[in-house]
Amino acid sequence: MATSTRVTVWNEYRHEKQNPEIAAIYPQGIHGAIAGYLRGHGCIVHTATLDEPHHGLTNHVLDNTDVLIWWGHMAHGEVKDEIVEQVHDHVLRGMGLIVLHSGHFSKIFKRLMGTTCNLKWREAGERERLWVVAAGHPIADGIGEYFEIPHEEMYGEFFDIPEPETLVFVSWFQGGEVFRSGCCYRRGQGRIFYFRPGHETYPTYHQPEVLRVISNAVRWAKPVERPNTTYGHRPEPIEPLK
Template sequence: MNITIWNEYRHEQNNPNVAKVYPEGIHTQLADILDAYGYTNVRTATLDEPEHGLSQEVLDATDVLLWWGHKAHDEVNDEIVDRVVKRVLDGMGLIVLHSGHHSKIFRTLMGTTCDLKWREADEKERLWVIDPSHPICADIGQYIELEREEMYGEHFDIPEPDKLLFVSWFEGGEVFRSGCTYQRGRGKIFYFRPGHESYPTYYHHCIQKVIANGVSWATPSNTTKQQYGNVKPLEDITGKEYE
């Protein structure tokens, strides 16, 4: 399996507090997670690379794409957005992390604003497992508890998920749909909320396990590509002409 991890990589370069948490960038930490789980064909890409590191050649060779963005959503070129969306529809898996909910790619695939409430106040977060039978939730237990995280609160303006996997409770009282799956075209999508840049969330073993599970789940299925448009009949149609 070929995996590409995309990160805008701005906070880590401009904010010393974030650089202390992720000195080599969030994308590098995510790559280390997948390496620890035995994924060997992992590459990274960042916003300021040519074509944002997502050339057609790279995307064509990618089975699952992980996406982390926050402060520079508008800087992602629309041509690249269209390119990624097409690959998802054609079968590439997509894992959207934390503030990637407002990325052009996720909003395009959801068809909604993907707006929500938020607050950064060092709050405890408890992510309750809603569907323990789902493979993304394997070996997680009843909940994941994070000592400090950014709060995201309802209403979250997304379509009803195909599967709701996690619901978060925050110390300030809000709740949030933090783990949602979708299918768009032939591609599988998993949105997973935790991962604010100033907190060491991606070092938490349960968060790492969910991400690794998500990558495995989002792997493209070996199904026949469907044919669309005008087609000839499989059988003779008596007395009918067709184009």
């Protein structure tokens, strides 16, 4: 019998504590909204936030995480470098990573991408239409040709990231910009998915299609059983040498 996927939802958890309007949208925090949905779909979910010791991401937590979901915005610089290195190491060893919205500027995403991850942006509450451009990809399961978010922050190209191994979604915004909104990567043995929507002042993480994509991405990003990889000097050949 397959075991449940172990997910850790990490959130800065600053906006919700400082802004009553945002707290009203996410009374349990953005991490709570995502965690509640995933628990209802069979995942074992742990949450962690910036102001906890070790940002809630001890090696014990990471060792027991199949997929880490990351949301950050106003305090990227406060994330300790040693925690970033621990997360980076776990991704290379097979832990999945889902980076949401403004997490594009997080230390861990920039570390894994090796680029600035910069982009254009505008907050005007405009409509976003996300088109599926990888029909049949498991992350787009159950989504249809596109879905719309009534009000969101705009992100626009150029998005300074490496070419995605698979581009699942492209966004169009009411103001005319487009954006690569669902990007798949592999680093080492780990799978990474960047998903654009989720500005804190809108109820994006209550929208069924958005939560469905995140749940699909968790299933896609979870570690795959594989033989242990070995490196270094191998004095004994597989075949006899003459």
